Amino acid sequence: MLDGPELSKGDSFNPSLQRRRNNPEEMTKNFEWVKLRIPTNEKGEAFYSSIDDTNELNVITWAVWIETGRVGETGRGEAPAFIVDNLRGNFPNGLHLKSKGCETAINIGCNKTYAIGEFDDKSVSTFGIRVFDKSTGEWVIPIVLGTKPKPSKGHSAIVLDEDRILVIKANTTSDDSFWFLEVNTAFVREQRIRLGTEVVAWSKGVIGEAEKPIVISGPSGVGKGTLISKMMEEFPSMFGFSVSHTTRAPRNNEQNGVHYHFTERSVMEKDIEDGKFLEFAAVHGNLYGTSVEAVDVVSDRGKRCILDIDVQGARSVRASSLEAIFIFICPPSFEELEKRLRARDRRTGPKTTPNAKAELEQGNSPGLFDHILVNDDLEACYEKLKKLLGLTHGVKRPEESVLELVTVPLEHTVSKIDRKILVNCGAAEQEKSAVNMFVLDLASIKGGAPGRTRGLNIYAVDPSLDSFIGTQVWS
Numbered sequence: 001m002l003d004g005p006e007l008s009k010g011d012s013f014n015p016s017l018q019r020r021r022n023n024p025e026e027m028t029k030n031f032e033w034v035k036l037r038i039p040t041n042e043k044g045e046a047f048y049s050s051i052d053d054t055n056e057l058n059v060i061t062w063a064v065w066i067e068t069g070r071v072g073e074t075g076r077g078e079a080p081a082f083i084v085d086n087l088r089g090n091f092p093n094g095l096h097l098k099s100k101g102c103e104t105a106i107n108i109g110c111n112k113t114y115a116i117g118e119f120d121d122k123s124v125s126t127f128g129i130r131v132f133d134k135s136t137g138e139w140v141i142p143i144v145l146g147t148k149p150k151p152s153k154g155h156s157a158i159v160l161d162e163d164r165i166l167v168i169k170a171n172t173t174s175d176d177s178f179w180f181l182e183v184n185t186a187f188v189r190e191q192r193i194r195l196g197t198e199v200v201a202w203s204k205g206v207i208g209e210a211e212k213p214i215v216i217s218g219p220s221g222v223g224k225g226t227l228i229s230k231m232m233e234e235f236p237s238m239f240g241f242s243v244s245h246t247t248r249a250p251r252n253n254e255q256n257g258v259h260y261h262f263t264e265r266s267v268m269e270k271d272i273e274d275g276k277f278l279e280f281a282a283v284h285g286n287l288y289g290t291s292v293e294a295v296d297v298v299s300d301r302g303k304r305c306i307l308d309i310d311v312q313g314a315r316s317v318r319a320s321s322l323e324a325i326f327i328f329i330c331p332p333s334f335e336e337l338e339k340r341l342r343a344r345d346r347r348t349g350p351k352t353t354p355n356a357k358a359e360l361e362q363g364n365s366p367g368l369f370d371h372i373l374v375n376d377d378l379e380a381c382y383e384k385l386k387k388l389l390g391l392t393h394g395v396k397r398p399e400e401s402v403l404e405l406v407t408v409p410l411e412h413t414v415s416k417i418d419r420k421i422l423v424n425c426g427a428a429e430q431e432k433s434a435v436n437m438f439v440l441d442l443a444s445i446k447g448g449a450p451g452r453t454r455g456l457n458i459y460a461v462d463p464s465l466d467s468f469i470g471t472q473v474w475s
């Protein structure tokens, strides 16, 4: 075992160093153990220790990949140089995960180190994040936005560009394995200014693209709900409805979480303030809104999301980062709209249309809607709607790729070249799983907090090949 260099406060480690407090003998031969003497402050807190390490020794044992030779270097946060021609080795480089309750540290730029870990405190239901700011020499607990991952029994982390960190959770399903901690994206920078403090944001990585959501808008009573119900009935596996939040009271037979999330105004206003809504509007004196989560949960199930929102809401979504198809449903005449509403109100209670005239005018505003459909004859309008969405009877969702069922084991290594991340699940797993080594291709990722990061591509790599780049053997 080597003795590491004496570090000064403010020095940082290569992020591929994984803090370990338990037995060095557990590590594989690919790692060398190095003891780093870490200065402590007057309270006995070690510069690099986690919160529960207070009063611990001032010598902490770290696992260090022997080939990096960068211990104590103030790095840029990159993984050690990647060894492309040695893929047959069990752990070509990077981090060998085995520990429980581990914490990874990533440097971004020259100034900040992000410690990502799981708190031992079971009441904390997500990863702990701490940021060390070298310019002040202080640790800061940031405000954490976005959809937060549940803690896992191990993870690895690797920096992408200078604005986000990819976190790979072990022993979980593929739809929960890949997460992005945004540390300097446009969204995070905006929120940092707004909140006046350190901010990070989680964004869940989703394999593949989701089809663009469909925004259906138009005046109340025009037939939006009727058309949407027909579509959901005919293509149940293709579409999912975005369940809006509203402050209005439930009507007969309306279920919370199914028709709407019925909510208190103060709660909804706070959530709007916290950026959880894609859009919101006051309709007939009540607040209505689409949360980012409402659209994401539908897309995560592999379904195409349908939003039934008023024209103000459509305008807000158009101005947001959500790419969608916007369809305006128009009545054949204002008189016919009033007739339909009167007929419906006899069944469901009175409802006014103070906005209808203005909404009809706005429906024709240039650049707002991609398609305008006149709902005169219901069946004819429905056929037109299907046609413009390219739907024919019996359209099925594509089969799930086998690789979408990948689970990353606790022991894995991660390496990066450009936008490709090689994940090696290790020789021990080889017999158990057909997918022993795979590439996560981030070339086409889109989105991010406050929604999901989509467009991850994943493909298996044949470990007998010397190079993985561009080699797609199975997907």
Ligand SMILES: Nc1ncnc2c1ncn2[C@@H]1O[C@H](COP(=O)(O)OP(=O)(O)OP(=O)(O)O)[C@@H](O)[C@H]1O
Residues within 6 Å of the ligand: 218, 219, 220, 221, 222, 223, 224, 225, 226, 227, 340, 341, 343, 344, 375, 376, 377, 378, 379
């Ligand atoms: N093409 C049509 N011809 C005649 N009646 C129709 C047609 N389309 C829908 N309707 C009827 O018009 C009424 C209003 O339709 P629906 O509730 O679907 O409107 P909506 O746009 O969803 O309204 P809201 O925005 O208030 O929820 C219903 O009673 C429905 O059966």
Ligand SMILES: Nc1nc2c(ncn2[C@@H]2O[C@H](COP(=O)(O)O)[C@@H](O)[C@H]2O)c(=O)[nH]1
Residues within 6 Å of the ligand: 218, 219, 220, 244, 245, 248, 279, 280, 281, 283, 288, 289, 290, 308, 309, 310, 311, 312, 313, 314
């Ligand atoms: N901007 C939004 N408008 C919404 C949303 N959900 C529903 N609506 C619109 O509200 C009116 C009234 O609906 P009702 O269920 O009370 O009859 C209707 O025009 C809906 O399109 C939303 O999330 N955002």
